[in-house]
Amino acid sequence: MATAVRIARLRGLFSAAIVAGIYSLLGACWMSVLDQPDVAFTEASVGAGISTVLILVTLSLTTSEEKEPEHTPLLPLIVILITGAVLVYGTIDMPRLGDPDNQVHRHVAPRYINESPHEVEVPNLVTAVLASYRGYDTLGETAVIFTAGIGVLILLGGARRRRWVAGEDRE
Amino acid sequence: MADVLGLYNYWVVIVLMMTGFYIVVARDNLIKKIIGLSIFQTSVFLLFITVGKVEGGTAPILAEGFDVYSNPLPGVLILTAIVVGVATTAVALGLVVRINEEYGTIEEGEIHVQDVEA
Amino acid sequence: MKRQSIPRVAAKLLIPYILLYAFYVQWHGDYGPGGGFQAGVIFAAGVILYAIVFDLRACQRALSPRIIHLLMPLGLLLYIGVGVAAMLKGGTFLNYSVLEHDPVHGQHLGILLVELGVGTTVAGVMISIFYSFGETVRS
Numbered sequence: 001m002a003t004a005v006r007i008a009r010l011r012g013l014f015s016a017a018i019v020a021g022i023y024s025l026l027g028a029c030w031m032s033v034l035d036q037p038d039v040a041f042t043e044a045s046v047g048a049g050i051s052t053v054l055i056l057v058t059l060s061l062t063t064s065e066e067k068e069p070e071h072t073p074l075l076p077l078i079v080i081l082i083t084g085a086v087l088v089y090g091t092i093d094m095p096r097l098g099d100p101d102n103q104v105h106r107h108v109a110p111r112y113i114n115e116s117p118h119e120v121e122v123p124n125l126v127t128a129v130l131a132s133y134r135g136y137d138t139l140g141e142t143a144v145i146f147t148a149g150i151g152v153l154i155l156l157g158g159a160r161r162r163r164w165v166a167g168e169d170r171e
Numbered sequence: 172m173a174d175v176l177g178l179y180n181y182w183v184v185i186v187l188m189m190t191g192f193y194i195v196v197a198r199d200n201l202i203k204k205i206i207g208l209s210i211f212q213t214s215v216f217l218l219f220i221t222v223g224k225v226e227g228g229t230a231p232i233l234a235e236g237f238d239v240y241s242n243p244l245p246g247v248l249i250l251t252a253i254v255v256g257v258a259t260t261a262v263a264l265g266l267v268v269r270i271n272e273e274y275g276t277i278e279e280g281e282i283h284v285q286d287v288e289a
Numbered sequence: 290m291k292r293q294s295i296p297r298v299a300a301k302l303l304i305p306y307i308l309l310y311a312f313y314v315q316w317h318g319d320y321g322p323g324g325g326f327q328a329g330v331i332f333a334a335g336v337i338l339y340a341i342v343f344d345l346r347a348c349q350r351a352l353s354p355r356i357i358h359l360l361m362p363l364g365l366l367l368y369i370g371v372g373v374a375a376m377l378k379g380g381t382f383l384n385y386s387v388l389e390h391d392p393v394h395g396q397h398l399g400i401l402l403v404e405l406g407v408g409t410t411v412a413g414v415m416i417s418i419f420y421s422f423g424e425t426v427r428s
Contacts, residue, residue, distance in 0.1 A: 020206050027213050034224045035241035037232075037322040039249050043216065045330045046257045050415055051209060053337060054257075057422045058202060058264040062271045076197035080189045087188070091181040109242045120396045122319045124232050125243040126250065130324065131400040134247060135383045139368055141251040142407050146365050148258030149414035153358070155265040156421040232321065254326045254411060261418045268425060 014059060021052035038126045180221040187214035201267050201277040205260060212256045219245040300342040307335035315408045319397070325404035329411025336412075337419050345423045357416045364410030371402045 024047025032040035112129055122128040130138055191214060194207025223245035267277055274282050311332035318324030340348035372383040380387035385399025 016203065016206055020209060023210065024213060027217055030217065031220050034220050036220050036223065036246040038324070039220060039246045039253070041322055041327050042250055042253050042330065045327065045334060046253050047213060049334045050330060051257050051260060054261055054264050054418070054422065055202065055206065057426065058267055061268050061426060062202065062277050076193055079196065080193050083192070084185055084189045087185045088182060094181055109244050112243065113240055121393050122397065122400060124319055124321060125240065126246045127318045127324045127400065127404070129243055129247045130250065131403045132385060132396055135403060138251065138407065141255055142365055142368055142410050144255050145258045145414050146361055146410055148262050149361050149417050151262045152265045152418045152421050155262070155269055156425050250326055254330065258414060
């Protein structure tokens with residue numbers, strides 16, 4: 001939490017990027033405490049690694065300091081306080097942390113945990129669900145990642161850009 | 172009172188969410204906004220993961236001697252969400268680079284002024 | 290960074306282990322934490338480290354952008370290919386059980402191939418994105 005607030009107050013964008021990486025790493029630590037090592041793994045490498053590198057590269061292509069805000073942040077502060085209060089009111093009905101009678105643990109999850117040793121025989125349940133029981137979803141998400149890669153290639157590549165940089169295409 | 176204290180994980184997530192939201196809304200610099208969105212995303216992931224934990228359980232990898240496992244389903248959702256999130260952040264950063272080339276600045280106010288003039 | 294010896298030496302020591310670890314995570318996704326997504330990202334991180342410490346041009350001479358651009362759709366096609374193969378063998382799309390004589394072996398084979406496809410696409414996309422950003426910095 002402290003890292004997140006620090007990012008909001010920092011003006012220097014390079015520092016903000018690094019602190020954002022630290023925030024991701026701390027989040028990954030919390031996730032591994034919550035018994036999800038796969039996810040902690042991915043969040044650490046992606047959030048604290050790739051994401052930070054990309055933000056730093058973008059900073060090297062643009063400015064490195066944030067300008068002073070021109071208007072006071074009073075209205076956004078009121079908005080987030082009201083939203084936060086409504087959300088806290090909404091959490092009163094939510095299940096407690098670690099409750100084994102949680103709604104989430106009904107229906108589908110016990111079936112996967114109990115049946116997968118017979119049907120799939122793969123010890124890592126997360127991989128079994130991801131690649132076998134919910135393989136169709138994983139196909140779609142791989143397609144999304146592919147599309148994002150194509151998107152970046154279109155935005156930042158190609159012969160048209162080299163002509164533009166040389167000054168021929170400028171309107 | 173002990174009942175309410177069991178909800179502290181949701182409150183931490185809400186604080187993180189609101190901080191990310193505040194950065195997106197109140198700051199003008201585009202890269203700062205993208206960092207704020209990233210904070211928001213990570214807080215939502217944490218929300219899902221905290222819901223999946225079972226007290227006394229262990230990681231959802233079948234092993235000898237363990238009976239109670241934490242729920243694997245939220246982990247599956249979040250796994251792909253994380254990688255998709257960084258891919259979309261990369262597209263957003265690419266857009267910021269292009270905007271900087273066209274407008275010469277990445278402060279939202281100045282971009283708006285240039286758009287209104289043109 | 291050619292003059293600074295500490296990053297160069299450290300990177301030379303670390304990068305082989307990073308790439309090896311990426312392969313380990315890829316193939317051992319069934320038995321421990323890991324799988325395609327993590328392996329792809331770790332592999333890309335190793336390559337990006339090389340491109341940062343040694344010049345981007347040196348990295349592009351080793352791993353040509355054309356090959357990386359080809360890797361992106363290859364992984365996705367592998368995934369779809371596994372699904373179509375399952376259909377050709379008589380089952381429904383992505384039903385791994387029909388791929389082998391024994392349903393459980395079919396599941397294992399299907400999961401292995403599918404994770405390989407995912408890992409390839411993710412690694413290809415991450416490295417392509419970094420190459421695009423890096424070439425923009427150069428120009």
